[in-house]
Amino acid sequence: SQTIHQWPATLVQPVGSPLSLECTVEGTSNPNLYWYRQAAGRGLQLLFYSVGIGQISSEVPQNLSASRPQDRQFILSSKKLLLSDSGFYLCAWSGFYNEQFFGPGTRLTVL
Amino acid sequence: SQQGEEDPQALSIQEGENATMNCSYKTSINNLQWYRQNSGRGLVHLILIRSNEREKHSGRLRVTLDTSKKSSSLLITASRAADTASYFCATDSGTYKYIFGTGTRLKVLA
Numbered sequence: 001s002q003t004i005h006q007w008p009a010t011l012v013q014p015v016g017s018p019l020s021l022e023c024t025v026e027g028t029s030n031p032n033l034y035w036y037r038q039a040a041g042r043g044l045q046l047l048f049y050s051v052g053i054g055q056i057s058s059e060v061p062q063n064l065s066a067s068r069p070q071d072r073q074f075i076l077s078s079k080k081l082l083l084s085d086s087g088f089y090l091c092a093w094s095g096f097y098n099e100q101f102f103g104p105g106t107r108l109t110v111l
Numbered sequence: 112s113q114q115g116e117e118d119p120q121a122l123s124i125q126e127g128e129n130a131t132m133n134c135s136y137k138t139s140i141n142n143l144q145w146y147r148q149n150s151g152r153g154l155v156h157l158i159l160i161r162s163n164e165r166e167k168h169s170g171r172l173r174v175t176l177d178t179s180k181k182s183s184s185l186l187i188t189a190s191r192a193a194d195t196a197s198y199f200c201a202t203d204s205g206t207y208k209y210i211f212g213t214g215t216r217l218k219v220l221a
Contacts, residue, residue, distance in 0.1 A: 043214055098141070
């Protein structure tokens with residue numbers, strides 16, 4: 001069966017520090033991968049999606065970037081965090097019928 | 112309103128009652144999906160309904176889709192305290208991108 005992992009689960013970072021969040025998927029090959037951000041009590045904002053290794057589409061201009069160095073690995077990064085980067089970050093992959101399967105999320109607090 | 116907007120924003124019912132939440136969207140879609148999110152957790156896929164389907168059932172869940180009105184509804188019958196969560200609709204327009212609504216927060220009182 002397929003599983004999706006995200007780490008870390010929680011992160012507290014100072015403004016201006018770098019960021020690296022990792023997501024890995026097991027049990028499937030060549031998945032479409034997604035990064036979302038969710039503000040407290042709000043819906044999901046699509047940040048990036050990838051349909052293959054090295055293929056990244058950005059949906060929201062910001063100081064975040066994404067990379068897909070391996071088929072089942074998706075990384076969200078920033079060189080310098082802003083206060084507005086705080087939120088709940090979710091990684092997901094899409095299945096045969098385009099349903100999405102989400103990881104447990106990373107709660108990021110930027111102070 | 113934005114694509115995939117749920118209504119109501121919050122709903123509080125007694126255990127055993129039915130819960131109905133609605134989703135409206137703006138553009139044509141391939142399918143519409145409903146998800147549940149427990150507090151502080153990732154989203155869980157509940158049900159998918161294709162654009163050529165009008166109704167779908169899964170256990171205590173019933174989803175309807177009206178493409179002429181660009182709306183969908185999710186009915187949870189005989190609700191339980193464990194159904195307390197936020198529910199989101201998401202639309203798939205066939206572009207690899209999914210548009211999620213703002214969610215309905217459901218609280219089921221025991």
